[in-house]
Amino acid sequence: MITTLEYDVVIVGSGAGGGTIAARLSPLCESGARIALLEAGPHYTREHFNTRERDMIGLFIDRGAMPSNNYEIAVSAASCVGGSTAVYTGVTFRAPDGLIDGWARDFGLDELSGADIEARFPRLEGEIDAHFPGDEYENANNRLFREGCESLGWPVKQFRVNVARCERCGFCNLGCPYGAKRGTLEVQVPRAVERGVELIPNCRVHTIDDDGVNAVLGDAPEGTMASRHPTGPLRIEAKRIVIAAGTLNSSAILMRSRSRLGDLSPALGRYLTLHPALTSFGRMPEPVRGFDGFPKLHYTDRFSESHHYYIETAFYFPFVTAKSLPGFGSDIRRFMGSYDHLTCALTLVHDEPEHHNRMTIAGPEGRPEIDYRLSQRSRDAIVHAQQSTGRIFFEAGAEEYVSPVSNRFSMTSPADLEPVITVGDLQSGRVVVSSAHPMGGCRMGSDPDTSVTNAWGELHGHPAVVVGDASVFPTSTKVNPYLTVMALAERCAERIAAGL
Amino acid sequence: MGEPYRFLDAGGAATFRALAACVVPPQGEAPGAAHDACVALADRSLSERPERDQRLLRIFLRALEWLPLLRYGRRFSRLDLARRTAFLTLLERNRSVGKLRAGVFGLKTYALLGYYGSDLSFAEIGYPGPRLDAPYYQLRRKGEA
Incomplete structure (x- = not known):
C-alpha cells in the first residue's frame, strides 16, 4: 500500500544545498506552510560517531566510494542527514573572484551575479562559524608542509x-563526535526542524514529476530517529520540489523521471567535474602524529594557474593511508610501521567540464553510474602535483617519499621525483584517483540544449522543480564547493518563498 | 569457530586469504592480513558493497585463482608467497587489461581494510585508535553502569 502525503515544498537531500534551503524556508512554517526534508540516509547524530574507521565508512554512499565505470576515479559522498557536510573537514572557501560572473557571462545567466553571491558569503560564514583558526590548530603535519613550502x-x-x-x-x-563542525547536521537542519520542517530520514526518492515525488521509506538503523510514517512506498505531493540529493544522485533522479517529465535537456548528467585528488606521504625522522590535531590548515596555489592544481594538507586514518600506497607486502608493512612519522598532503586538480564526463543510470532500478575519463591536462596536473608534493616533503626533511603514481615503492631524494613519477604510471585501476567534490550534471544555463536548469536552479520547462546542489555548477569551482552551494541554495529558497 | 562468511565462499576465502598474506604478510609474532579476524572484517565489508561490485569481485577472485595455471601450472592459493606476490604484481602492472588492475586494487583494498582497519595493527603502527572519551563511548559506559 502506498502512503500519500501532502506538503507545499518537498526538499530531497539534507546536505549543503537541501539543508540550507530547508533552513531558509522554515520561517514560512509559522504561517502554515508544510515543508518536508527527505534524506536517503539515516539520521546519525554526534553520539553515533565512534571515530572507528572501519565502522564510519558506513556513512558514505556504497560504504566507501563509488568508482567510475573505467575505475579511474572513485567518488566519496556521504549518505546521512547532513550529507557530505557530516564528513568533510570544514574547509570553507569562497568562490574564486570572477567565477560567478564568468558563469553568468559564458552561460547566459543574466539573473546571476557575482556581486550578489559574494555579498552572501560573510553572513553565511558567520552562520556556520567559518573563520581562520589560530596557531594552536597547526599540528606537526601542517607545520612541516608550511615550512617545506616556505623554504621553496x-x-x-x-x-x-x-x-x-x-x-x-x-x-x-568520520563524523565529528563533539558536534564542533558546523555543517547542516549541526546548524541548518536542527534549525529547520525546530521551526516546523518535517525531517524524514531513510527516504529514498526514485522518481519525480511536476506534482510530487515517489519514494520508499526504509527502516531506521537501531538507535537512529525513525519517521512517523509507515515504511514502504510513499507518494509525496508538493507544489514545489527541490532536488538536492548531491551530484551523484540528483541527475539520476531526473533521468529515472524522464517518462514522467517528458523531454529533458540532452545535457542532463553531463559536464561532470570531480576535482580529482590523490594523497602522497613523506616519512620524517621524528614523530609527526598527523592523526592528532586539526588535519587541514594550509594549501599552496603555487601551480594553480600554470598547472591547474592546489596542494592541501591532509591526514587520514590507517586504512585509507594504506590503500594509497603502491605495491604489496613488506614495503607496505615497513612504511605503515612508520605511520606516526608520516606527513601527508592532498593534490586537488581543477578539472574542466567535458561533454563526455557524465552521470548516467544503469540496471532496472536506474542506479547512478559515473562515466568519467581524466583529461590529459588533469593527468599531467596529477603527475606534476605528486612531484611537487615530494619536493615540499623533502625540503621539510623527509627521508622517504611515497606516491601512488610511481614505478617503484618510494623515493629517497628530490632527484628521484621526475624519473619515478610519470604519466605512464597513472594507469586506471592500478592508481585509483579519489574525489570528494562532485559537481555538474544539471548545469545552469539559458539554452535548454546545453544546460538543464536556469539561473535559479529551475528545471527548463518545469519551473516547479528546482535543483539546489552542486550539480547546477556549469564548471568546477577550483575550490571546496560547499559555501558556493549554500549561496546558490539560498537564492533558490528566496525564489521559492516568493512564489508560494 | 567464527561467524560464517557473508561474501566469500570456501574457494573465494582461500584465494582471498592467499592474496591478503601477500598484501600484509605476517611479521614475527605479529599477524598479517590473512589473520582470521582480518579476513572476517574484509568479508563483512565486501558483503556491503553494491551488488554489481560484488559480482565483479567474485568473478575476479575466480580468475585470480585459476590464471596462474597458465604461468606456473598451479592455482593461486597453492603457490608460495613469492610467486603469488610476483603474479599479483604482474596483474597490477599489466598495460592492456584495466579490469585486472582494478580487480587487484579492489581486493588489495579490502585486505588492507581487514588489517589496518582492525585494532590488531594499531600498536605496531603507533596509532592510538578511536577516541574513547567521545560521547559514543561515554553513553555506552553509562548504559553498562
Whole structure:
C-alpha cells in the first residue's frame, strides 16, 4: 500500500544545498506552510560517531566510494542527514573572484551575479562559524608542509574552517563526535526542524514529476530517529520540489523521471567535474602524529594557474593511508610501521567540464553510474602535483617519499621525483584517483540544449522543480564547493518563498 | 569457530586469504592480513558493497585463482608467497587489461581494510585508535553502569 502525503515544498537531500534551503524556508512554517526534508540516509547524530574507521565508512554512499565505470576515479559522498557536510573537514572557501560572473557571462545567466553571491558569503560564514583558526590548530603535519613550502619560496595560505569549540581530535572525516563542525547536521537542519520542517530520514526518492515525488521509506538503523510514517512506498505531493540529493544522485533522479517529465535537456548528467585528488606521504625522522590535531590548515596555489592544481594538507586514518600506497607486502608493512612519522598532503586538480564526463543510470532500478575519463591536462596536473608534493616533503626533511603514481615503492631524494613519477604510471585501476567534490550534471544555463536548469536552479520547462546542489555548477569551482552551494541554495529558497 | 562468511565462499576465502598474506604478510609474532579476524572484517565489508561490485569481485577472485595455471601450472592459493606476490604484481602492472588492475586494487583494498582497519595493527603502527572519551563511548559506559 502506498502512503500519500501532502506538503507545499518537498526538499530531497539534507546536505549543503537541501539543508540550507530547508533552513531558509522554515520561517514560512509559522504561517502554515508544510515543508518536508527527505534524506536517503539515516539520521546519525554526534553520539553515533565512534571515530572507528572501519565502522564510519558506513556513512558514505556504497560504504566507501563509488568508482567510475573505467575505475579511474572513485567518488566519496556521504549518505546521512547532513550529507557530505557530516564528513568533510570544514574547509570553507569562497568562490574564486570572477567565477560567478564568468558563469553568468559564458552561460547566459543574466539573473546571476557575482556581486550578489559574494555579498552572501560573510553572513553565511558567520552562520556556520567559518573563520581562520589560530596557531594552536597547526599540528606537526601542517607545520612541516608550511615550512617545506616556505623554504621553496612557494606561497602558503590558510583555510577558513567552520568549527566551534573544536577539540582538534582529527576525526572530522568520520563524523565529528563533539558536534564542533558546523555543517547542516549541526546548524541548518536542527534549525529547520525546530521551526516546523518535517525531517524524514531513510527516504529514498526514485522518481519525480511536476506534482510530487515517489519514494520508499526504509527502516531506521537501531538507535537512529525513525519517521512517523509507515515504511514502504510513499507518494509525496508538493507544489514545489527541490532536488538536492548531491551530484551523484540528483541527475539520476531526473533521468529515472524522464517518462514522467517528458523531454529533458540532452545535457542532463553531463559536464561532470570531480576535482580529482590523490594523497602522497613523506616519512620524517621524528614523530609527526598527523592523526592528532586539526588535519587541514594550509594549501599552496603555487601551480594553480600554470598547472591547474592546489596542494592541501591532509591526514587520514590507517586504512585509507594504506590503500594509497603502491605495491604489496613488506614495503607496505615497513612504511605503515612508520605511520606516526608520516606527513601527508592532498593534490586537488581543477578539472574542466567535458561533454563526455557524465552521470548516467544503469540496471532496472536506474542506479547512478559515473562515466568519467581524466583529461590529459588533469593527468599531467596529477603527475606534476605528486612531484611537487615530494619536493615540499623533502625540503621539510623527509627521508622517504611515497606516491601512488610511481614505478617503484618510494623515493629517497628530490632527484628521484621526475624519473619515478610519470604519466605512464597513472594507469586506471592500478592508481585509483579519489574525489570528494562532485559537481555538474544539471548545469545552469539559458539554452535548454546545453544546460538543464536556469539561473535559479529551475528545471527548463518545469519551473516547479528546482535543483539546489552542486550539480547546477556549469564548471568546477577550483575550490571546496560547499559555501558556493549554500549561496546558490539560498537564492533558490528566496525564489521559492516568493512564489508560494 | 567464527561467524560464517557473508561474501566469500570456501574457494573465494582461500584465494582471498592467499592474496591478503601477500598484501600484509605476517611479521614475527605479529599477524598479517590473512589473520582470521582480518579476513572476517574484509568479508563483512565486501558483503556491503553494491551488488554489481560484488559480482565483479567474485568473478575476479575466480580468475585470480585459476590464471596462474597458465604461468606456473598451479592455482593461486597453492603457490608460495613469492610467486603469488610476483603474479599479483604482474596483474597490477599489466598495460592492456584495466579490469585486472582494478580487480587487484579492489581486493588489495579490502585486505588492507581487514588489517589496518582492525585494532590488531594499531600498536605496531603507533596509532592510538578511536577516541574513547567521545560521547559514543561515554553513553555506552553509562548504559553498562
